[in-house]
Amino acid sequence: MSTFPWLTVAGALPLAGAAVICFVPGAAAPGGEADRARRDQFVKWTALVATLAALGVTGAMAAAFDPGGPRFQFTQTYSWIPQFGIHYAVGVDGIALVLIVMTAILMPVVVLASWWDAEGRGNPAGEQPPKRSVKTYFALLLVLETMMIGVFAATDVFLFYVFFEAMLVPMYFMIGSYGVGQRQYAAVKFLLYSLLGGLLMLVAVIALYVYSAAGGRAGTFLFLPLTHLALSATAQRWLFAGFFVAFAIKAPLWPFHTWLPDAAASAQPGAAVLLVGVLDKVGTFGMIRYCLELFPAAAHWFGPLAITLSVIGVVYGAVVAIGQRDLKRLIAYTSVSHFGLITLGIFAMTSQGQVGATFYMVNHGFATGALFLIVGFMIARRRSQQIADYGGVQKVAPVLAGLFLVASLAGLALPGLSTFASEFLVLIGTFTRYEAAAALATTGIILAAIYMLWMYQRTMTGPVRPEVAGMRDLRPRELWAVGPLIALIIVLGVYPRPVIDLIGPAVRQTLVTVHATDPVPPHPAVAGQNRSTP
């Protein structure tokens, strides 16, 4: 392991791109329409190059990561605010690494897919294109990437919190300024929900520090020392609750989910991908990293509650998704359902469940990302988010329809696609401990088939609607954006080993910290013996 600051560089590259973009003259600068178009082109290419560079660095990190090595790798620790024991400390375990790589893969994809979003070309019909600054949009995207990498890379609880909260600001402007429909309402709802959760978590974060400083010790925010803190059961439960509510709002877990459909429906498709694909993962990542490891006893105590909420979320999200008329809202509700499965896997406290849950975080990012992007391409053409306005698209745009089908099938976890492996692992892992919960959650898969296939049927099949007749198939740029995601869904479905190998040791470490062991399934012979000799 070299001393090269990999994580810092990966996080700084997008920020550098944003800085470059800031120096490009804005719309008010002199020059005609052609000059402005050329500047906008430059901004977009800068964003693409910066995100690709970050992807290169994270890719190199993934190659250099040693799954059998120390828990955290590529670590750096500098004192930031010594008065409060705050550090700039970064490092990744397998879980954080795969999420960072997922983020880095999604970013260039989103930049490509959002090429014309700032100009409002994908807005529904009748809505005035907002004519916002192109450079601000891409600068916000890049700043957001820095914060997303930072939030997964932080190994100091305070640093994590800083990124966790600061991340809200760029996303808030991306929804509120560049979104569609009820964008103001959605942006404010998103921000206030997240802020309330975040502030309650702040209380818990500070309290954690105060406990670490008890008895005259120097307090610290570093993650690893905090896992050795001997907290009383009551203190653990309160602190767990503070963290958990913030993460549950972020994730979003039922009943804290109501902001997500609004925000996702109002965001541009690219922003929606990052919102659901990455920002929400911070919630589930936070649960597995912080809720479980910092407060193991409380995690067991709250486990049944979290499992119950997850199962409700799985079924509720799926049922509500079936009833949606708006494409983006529908996908948002499917995500509520899928996040239920992820938290189910986390709180089942089995290695299969947590490996599955982490793998699902990655797969969900790709699958839902692809869905949002393709739906975005459709909306940009037809200028409507309503399912009823489509029909027979597969006859006029077969490539679009085909990729949409693959993404939908990934959404319903068809065997052979990556989501299947992860969903299966989650359900198995849950079944060994909570049989009823696993059984109920399985109905989510059946419901998923209904909402996904029905959505496909209503939009893609049937007679070609006159408004759809002239719809163009995917352009090369759009293919470049969504192609890699579809490829990853298929490749990871067939050969998930590389990712599982990265996740496995980190999950085992988590379970050791939480003092959880996999339940041993009764051996059939032993079980039979017991029955024969009463």
Added chain:
Amino acid sequence: MTGTLAVLAPAIPAPRIEYAQLSPLLLVFGAAVAGVLVEAFAPRPLRRALHLPVAFGGLAGAFALTVAVAVASPVFSGGRPGDIAAVGAVAVDLPTLFIQGTIELLALISVLVIAESSHEVSAFAAQAAAVPGSSAERESLAAGISHTEVYPLTLFAVGGMLLFPASNDLVTMFVALEVLSLPLYLLSGLARRRRLLSQEAAMKYFLLGAFSSAFFLFGIAMLYGFSGSVRLSAIAAAASGNTSGGVLLYSGIALLGVGLLFKIGAVPFQAWKPDVYQGAPTPVTALMASCTLASAFGAVLRVFYVAFGQLTWDWRPAMWAVAIVTMLGGSIIAVTQTDVKRLLAYSSIAQAGYLLTGVVAASPAGLAGTMFYLAAYGATIVGAFAVVTLVQGHGGEAAHLSSWAGLGKRSPLVAGVFAFFLIALAGIPLTSGFMGKFAVFQAAISGGATPLVIVGAISSAILAFPYVRVIVLMFFSEPPQDGPVVVRPSGFTTTAVSVGALVTLVLGVVPEPLLRLAHDAAARLFVG
């Protein structure tokens, strides 16, 4: 013969005055007096040109002297925690010097905003004595007269603010309170636009302020009755030796507390704040929101840490209650505001509540956190009010929120800076507002006030809504047809806004130096 004289007239020892240690105070008061002389003797056209160097020089010099006192004093080299100067009237210790330095810098930025003269319409009335709408007022306007008295008045107020937290006995503190308050009453009534509102603000501020001063005085009387002294340390000594009930002591604490809490605008003594913040000329509002708050908190900290430091268990429950209603009251009422100055006023009430959680901690960490918060918040709020002065409609500032719609489109830079200030006030990380909140909340939790901090978190979430609403208006709404415009500021306001924004950013990203300074200063609390 000589013997009788000696008996009749004992030699009066000349009081020893530590001029060096008092030099910052003396310089500010000296500059104020010089300003009065300018006002009296200089011809009208020359006055502003003379006032500016006097005011800036006085404040900057005072800051330099404060730093010099802090560096040169034996306090740093160990030994005593501070000195008592001017025969026991003024305390010179590190927390006080920190607060004084903060006030001087914030006042310097505020005076920059006050000195702005390039606007078409000045913020200050031409002839405050003229009846609004009368011919006398029109004449004075036509003659282009402007009130240059604001500079000496400001300097007197700042001088009072410097003395207020440094007072070592209650009578000095009362004098300082009056010295800082009287000029502010006057300044509040000087707004050029909406004269009646401004006069109403001045009247309300004066009446309520006088009322609270009476409470303060009554409290002093009670405490004198209890301890036989007005010295803070003597009161502390009497209180710690107190075994009998002590009606005088507790009523004294309560009455003194009312007077102090009025000054910081804590609920239920907040009634003046929105009216005065709205009615006063915006530059004066900036001065009050930053410097007066810092000064008043300095006094609260001194009184409750030094005089009542032994009685923490007695005053803490009341302070808890005040902090809770202040945080919740300020943030909830802020939600309904439609005037940007009133909005900032209610938000400043809530911020006073967060600061009170640092007071409740009653520890060096609480003191350090409160001092850091005061510096951070002061810079942000001065910058925010400076931006408010720039958004002008017909004939002056456009404070109504509806006229801020779409500002982000017409003036992205100004709107962006204001949004940044709002984000800082909302306490989002990477801004000074977050670090300040973190510092006081951390101290409060260490001091066992976790429920208070939970209320603070909820209140912060509520308070975020009005801030966010302004951002929504500025960036996500379409501008009205002939809405107000952002006037091009001169160097004065530009500097004030830039400094405010820079401090807000720097204290959010690298708070370490100032935090260390605050912690070092607070390590041994106040001198008793």
